Every structure is written in C-alpha cells, then in structure tokens.
Amino acid sequence: xxPKITVDDNKCNDPLSCRKCLLACPMHALGLxxxxxxxxxxxxxPEQFRVAGVRLERCTVCRDCVRVCPSGAIQVVYDGxxxx
Amino acid sequence: xxxxCEKYADGYxxxxxxxxxxxxxxxxxxxxxxxxxxxxxxxxAAGGMALLTDEFLQAWDRKDYATVDKMKQDIEKxxxxxxxxxxxxxxxxxxxxxxxxPIAIMTCVCRRSMLGLPDEENFTCIGMGPGMYKWERWPNTxxxxxxxxxPEETKDIVTRLNKRGLVQTLFTFGTPYIGGICNCDYxxxxxxxxxxxxxxxxxxxxxxxxxxDRDLCNGCASCVHRCQFKALSFSPSQQKAYIDQFQCFxxxxxxxxxxxxxxxxxxxASLPALADVW
Numbered sequence: 001x002x003p004k005i006t007v008d009d010n011k012c013n014d015p016l017s018c019r020k021c022l023l024a025c026p027m028h029a030l031g032l033x034x035x036x037x038x039x040x041x042x043x044x045x046p047e048q049f050r051v052a053g054v055r056l057e058r059c060t061v062c063r064d065c066v067r068v069c070p071s072g073a074i075q076v077v078y079d080g081x082x083x084x
Numbered sequence: 085x086x087x088x089c090e091k092y093a094d095g096y097x098x099x100x101x102x103x104x105x106x107x108x109x110x111x112x113x114x115x116x117x118x119x120x121x122x123x124x125x126x127x128x129a130a131g132g133m134a135l136l137t138d139e140f141l142q143a144w145d146r147k148d149y150a151t152v153d154k155m156k157q158d159i160e161k162x163x164x165x166x167x168x169x170x171x172x173x174x175x176x177x178x179x180x181x182x183x184x185x186p187i188a189i190m191t192c193v194c195r196r197s198m199l200g201l202p203d204e205e206n207f208t209c210i211g212m213g214p215g216m217y218k219w220e221r222w223p224n225t226x227x228x229x230x231x232x233x234x235p236e237e238t239k240d241i242v243t244r245l246n247k248r249g250l251v252q253t254l255f256t257f258g259t260p261y262i263g264g265i266c267n268c269d270y271x272x273x274x275x276x277x278x279x280x281x282x283x284x285x286x287x288x289x290x291x292x293x294x295x296x297d298r299d300l301c302n303g304c305a306s307c308v309h310r311c312q313f314k315a316l317s318f319s320p321s322q323q324k325a326y327i328d329q330f331q332c333f334x335x336x337x338x339x340x341x342x343x344x345x346x347x348x349x350x351x352x353a354s355l356p357a358l359a360d361v362w
Contacts, residue, residue: 030198031198
C-alpha cells in the first residue's frame with residue numbers, strides 16, 4: 001500500500017522559494033512541478049509551481065514534511081502496515 | 085557491444101565521438117518527432133521519465149510485474165528514441181567538448197524539481213549544439229538563463245563538477261542527437277533514480293568498469309562516498325574497497341578520488357561477461 005501525500009495548493013504559496021518540505025524529506029519523495037505545461041516564450045510564474053508526492057514508494061510516512069510546512073498544506077495518509 | 089555504437093558510431097571509436105551526432109540536421113528531425121508526440125520540444129516532456137506515473141508506482145507497489153514490465157518497455161522505447169543518457173568518463177567528456185559548438189551552462193531541471201534549488205546554485209547542466217541558439221524560446225526550461233562558454237571554460241567547469249562528485253552523462257534529444265552533458269547525482273537526477281530504483285534504463289552504463297587492485301588499496305575508504313550507483317562499498321572483514329562490477333556504471337569518480345591509485349578503469353568490452361551489461 002502506497003502512502004497518499006496531498007498538498008493543498010491554496011495553502012501552499014510559492015513553494016519554489018519556500019521548499020522547506022523538499023529539503024526536509026529524508027527520502028526525496030516530494031517533487032516540484034507546475035500547474036501548467038511548458039509554453040513557448042513564457043516563463044512560468046512562481047505561483048504556478050506546486051509540490052506533490054512523486055516518489056510515493058520511497059515515502060516512509062515520517063511526516064517530517066507535514067511538520068515543516070509553514071502553512072499546514074501537506075497531509076500524509078497511510079492505510080497499510082502498523083503506522084496508521 | 086554498445087548498441088548505440090553499433091548504430092551511430094560510423095567508424096569512430098564510440099558513438100559519442102562521431103561529430104554527426106551533434107549536427108543540426110538531427111536536431112531538426114527531433115523537433116518534428118517531438119511535436120508529433122505532443123511533447124512540444126520540451127526536454128522535460130520529451131523523456132520517458134515523465135511516463136513513470138502514479139499508475140506505474142501502484143503496479144510496482146502491488147507487485148503486478150506483468151503490468152510493470154509492459155510499462156517499463158513502453159517507457160524505455162520512448163526514452164531511447166527521444167531522450168536518454170549514457171555515463172561517460174571525465175576523459176571522454178573532455179574529448180566531446182572539443183567536437184561541438186556552441187556550449188552553454190544552464191540550470192539543472194532535475195534538481196529544480198526535486199530540491200527547488202535556486203537558479204544561482206543550480207548551474208550544473210551543459211547544453212550544447214545548435215539547439216542552444218534557440219534557448220529563449222523555452223524560458224521556463226532555461227530558467228535562470230544560459231551563459232555561453234568557450235571550450236576551455238567548459239572543460240574547467242566540468243572538471244570542477246567531477247571533483248565535487250558529480251557524474252558526467254551525455255543525453256540525447258531525439259536520438260542520436262546529443263544535446264547535453266549533465267552532471268548528476270543520486271537521488272535527485274531523474275535518470276539515475278529511474279534506472280537504479282526501478283531498472284527502467286533511461287541511463288545507460290558507460291564503456292568502462294572500475295576495478296580495485298587489492299594490493300594497492302590501503303582501506304582508507306575515501307572512494308566510498310563517490311559512488312552514485314550503489315556499486316561501491318567497504319568490506320569491514322577485508323578492510324578494502326569492494327566494487328560490484330555488474331552494478332558499476334564506469335563513471336570513474338572513485339578512480340580520481342583514490343590517493344593510492346588503487347582503482348583503475350578497464351574497458352567494459354575486455355570483460356566478456358560484462359561486455360553486454362549496460
């Protein structure tokens with residue numbers, strides 16, 4: 001069973017400059033992407049960046065990302081094993 | 085033999101020494117192919133690594149190996165046609181730098197996406213060839229801009245990145261067009277991670293394999309932190325460095341770190357059972 005990592009994009013503003021969760025994750029299971037695809041001649045503005053759990057198979061459910069998030073945007077849910 | 089050499093070396097010792105593989109004509113072909121697949125010419129979208137989806141992870145997690153194998157083949161097929169890498173030694177990288185122009189340093193898209201690394205700390209990627217003249221079309225791919233370099237400046241930078249512990253890899257952008265020298269480490273390089281964690285071969289091993297001379301190795305272990313491929317460990321019982329040569333990618337980072345010169349690179353082709361381990 002893979003953990004579920006959800007990030008509330010309305011609470012998470014400018015993860016590109018915050019990036020606390022990305023650095024806190026001991027397994028580098030989180031990733032930074034954008035809400036829009038690449039567009040010719042356009043740089044994507046910082047508010048269009050978002051964090052997501054991209055390598056869920058590496059997540060140990062330590063919840064360090066949840067603790068370190070200044071806006072309480074991250075939730076980690078795990079239904080398997082003993083770590084509920 | 086390396087299949088890329090078989091197909092694209094055209095008489096040169098290795099496929100990446102063939103200047104034709106850095107030429108504009110191939111770059112043009114790449115654009116048409118990439119646009120046909122909807123990738124819009126974006127290096128981020130062009131690689132098969134983007135296909136390593138939640139669906140793949142879920143199949144992996146429930147040990148549905150039939151689905152995993154099928155998806156793995158699809159990812160590799162796309163990656164090998166559009167965007168894959170091969171590990172190269174520093175020595176070979178320096179030779180490649182003399183083959184082509186222009187050369188520019190740019191930010192690493194992998195470390196931006198895994199660490200959110202600020203642009204000013206993230207200039208570790210070498211973009212090269214005619215594609216670089218058009219970098220302004222994709223300002224988001226080239227966040228932080230690019231700086232064009234002379235071949236000598238490039239060699240200096242790559243040598244310093246090697247010293248810092250980063251692995252040199254060449255990447256295609258529409259195979260066999262080679263458009264970048266990446267300087268990678270685990271776990272933030274998408275290609276190393278995809279290859280090591282899932283056996284989805286978006287990064288090929290290089291043409292060499294490292295070998296420890298156990299008489300020369302004094303057990304100082306200074307090489308151990310250099311390996312980005314989980315191939316090098318330290319044997320407590322032997323008090324020597326141990327290299328799993330089937331796992332070794334032949335980058336040579338451990339070789340340059342050894343104060344005893346106890347590690348050497350041998351040609352992969354010289355070891356019959358490793359000759360086809362890529």
